[in-house]
Amino acid sequence: MSQSTTGDIRSAIRSIPDYPRPGVVFRDITTLLGNARAFRRTVDEMVQPWPGAKIDKVAGIEARGFILGGAVAHQLGAGFVPIRKKGKLPHDTVSIAYSLEYGLDEIEMHRDAIAAGERVILVDDLIATGGTATAAVDLLHRIGAEVVAAVFVIDLPDLGGAEKLRRKGVTVRTLVQFEGE
Template identity: 65%
Template structure:
């Protein structure tokens, strides 16, 4: 099954010149969604992964499914101000300004092995912040997995430069 054909491309969204890669169409197709989750977790079958961390928002959907498949706990990495309990945070650069990711301070026990999951990697800024946040909490970040890579933007290299192996199920040229 070619799961790439289930990703819808929306031209000029959110602004002219951007080709938005919409993975909700893949998630809406039962066999494609199952296949994608199976392929994301397959390299970690039999390894001890304690937690899966999903980046808001589509990373929650994928991360929850991956955590289930790996019999691991799930940790949501959220935008600032969305968590109800004491949180730790990590800022990151946006195209115009900065933002922050947060997780509950007790979401990770020091030494836990964590897989980070998101739908797409572009420049890698959000994933980098997630990795730094998890490490602040004492996690060992085993790998980062994504459905889609936009290789021209260099996000995978940025994550690998942090010493975190990355896996992407598909690549799309352009952004």
């Protein structure tokens, strides 16, 4: 990706200091989503290098992963699968629990959303510690999906999430990085 593309995307992301707690800088993509040019560039970059590749589904993590994942699925001619917090899906689900710094959480997807062997790209806005993304990959593997890659707009490399996914054998693509939390 060119420096100008990275710069356009990076400059469209709002940074909010001391949110949700002192010392944390929140990376807000709502400004990127509201900027038509930056949003298009982001989606175009997220689908690279898979145009023409056989991608069956794009799985998006609640909630910003729904927006980005739906657009990526459209560009790739693939189906879209939402991965949600427990209790939000109306049909038969498969779920996985994972650890957070303050306890446990659980995500789920419809059991019939992806067939064994389907090629899937996981999408979300940001990879930080990797807890939710790692759980999503484990969930996808549990139902027999082939996780082709995990794609994020933002990487916070100091928190190690992208590296956790790489250690699980997942190709990780990120568009911009922000040092620190």
